[in-house]
Amino acid sequence: MSRTGPPAAAAAPAASVPDAMRCLLLRDIRLAVRRRADTLSALVFFVLVASLFPLGVGPDSALLRTMGPGVVWVAALLAAMLPLGRMFADDYQDGTLEQLLLSACPLPLLVSAKIAAHWLCSGFLLALVSPLLAVQFDLGWPATGVLILSLLLGTPVLSLVGAVGAALTVGVRGAAVLMPLLVLPLFIPVLIFGAAAVEASRSGLGVAGHFSLLGAFAVLAVVGAPLATAAALRIAVE
């Protein structure tokens, strides 16, 4: 009976996986563009935190040049963590998340699309803004290039690992306080090697080793984090 039923349902094209991913990616970016104050405030926070350090430790330019890579990376870490709380929280509240869980598309792939959108609206923009801070800390030309590249390679890991924390704490009371405790310890390797790459380039050493490790973290996170995030979302919503 149902096989010969009205053709409307059967004729409706089933969205292919790449289509669904692209749709979700564009939707999340569109949402971020419409609420651009949220996105921009993370960028302002990034610049603000980094600008606090010269005020705190004094304007000694040699000291600031030494501290620069680490300060910019720590600021990027904190700024990348700020919007994580909203990654799934809004979708959880309005029911979108349940629809995603029920979807025929594999959840880890849908989650990857959401993470990609999140990265484009946080880590990617942070990397674009970072030359401004590099100038403030007088890092010099090759080091500034390395800073941008290291942020481009490292911030995706922050979004990927952060997504696991965001999924674990979705709908939990006190999630804003809990998330840094869960996520920051796992960010530490990225911080160490990202800042070390910039520092190595500033002192004229090779950066290939640091970039290789950052790339390895990125590969590991790209493979593992969407699976862990999907599992965490299923636990959270069931």
Add this chain to the structure above:
Amino acid sequence: MPVHRINWFKYAAPQNFFALAGRLIPWFSIAAAVLCVAGLYLGLWLAPTDAQQGDAYRIIFVHVPAAWMSMVVYLAMAFWAAIGLIFNSRLSYMLASAVAPTGAWMTFLALWTGALWGKPTWGTYWVWDARLTSELVLLFLYFGFMALHAAIDDLRRADRSAALLAIVGVVNVPIIYFSVQWWNTLHQGASVSLTKAPSMAPPMLIGMLVMAIAFWMYCIAVSLARARTIILERERHARWTQRTLGAA
């Protein structure tokens, strides 16, 4: 002859495990106490003074076992968390929750004794050395596990979410273990390894191994005791719990 098969699933029932743990705790406690006394006697009286570090090195008899246990307990926690997620057994989650505070305490003990050891030998309580930093991260991972578990009211979700976090955090354990080999930093390399002869005098080595077994026994005894409490707390409405508590 009939082949005796052990029914492993018998003790997956909290009721049976509760009784088993109650019978085992005294044995592990006594073993911990006896071995601890023996290990300290070996370490503090029989072992010779170190040529380079003097008597300051003797904290190794607490420091190294605590550091080993901090990692072993994390692996045990992640193991029970994984078993819980795979087989969906209540007792596994209870065991994962039961070992977490002991692991955090061992991590803290390793960091604390390391700081006390660092002062006379390195001249400072703390350095940002790879092994120290990764051990500190381990402490935060334990805190994260316990905080996440405490923050979620729905017990089932709390168990499963914290279990997933524990499994994700496992990546840190090899980083700690190999940190002294990967980064050539201040923390000394391993004194004991399975592949080459130990670089320490026999009484020192035996003292340390005896202390390590004592720490194992202590951790097992304390975790079992905590598991019993958790079982009682979660199964408080079951009839057998009422009977047990009524009899006590």
